[in-house]
Amino acid sequence: MMKSLIYSLVATLVLSVQSYAVTAFQAVEIARKQVNDYAKKSLVQVVGKPSTVGQMPEEWQVLFYDPKAEQNGMMITVSGNVVTGIHDGYTQMDNARILAYKMEEIIDPNKFKIDSTRVIPILQNDSSLKDVKITSIGLWLKKDKKGPLEPPVWHADLYASNAKGDKEVQFGTAKVDAETGKIVKLDLNLKAIGKGK
Secondary structure, eight states: OHHHHHHHHHHHHHHHHHHTOOOHHHHHHHHHTTSOHHHHTOEEEEEEOOOSSSSSOSEEEEEEEOTTSGGGEEEEEEETTEEEEEEESOOOGGGTOOSOOOGGGOOOGGGOOOOGGGHHHHHHTSGGGTTOOOOEEEEEEEESSOSTTOOEEEEEEEEEEOTTSSSEEEEEEEEEETTTOOEEEEEEOGGGGTOOO
């Protein structure tokens, strides 16, 4: 009896955490509450690692340009709908980032129009992905080129079940302009999921 009650509580907690997963737009708004007024207007990047339980990321790392922070970077981690980490300085050692963040990396908020939940539908409008069930996606929003007029771009790592259906594999990468929603680049290995020739 007690064991089934515990399993029931765990299942309820898992479902409630999933229901609170937020989009990139929402994560940025949550993260803005943790930084100073200058950094609030100075978004540099948003990173969502692939989820192990759903299609969209459940944790976001939101990076702001902050000249008062070490190396000009302030990263807020948002899991579900709560802040779980605040870090300044070199916040991207996993991406071999060693230089301080620069003002030209700041994303113009008027150019950040495509939220994370729109990336998969945009990609599946492409004929090569119409019949592919994307099981999860890793997302990284940043500018590809420096400068105030440059749009932010969603970099996407695409995952689906392999041909045997026994594990999830990365089968492609894509870039989507976060201002216009245009697919900028699409590299697929459909053989990895039993769809290619």
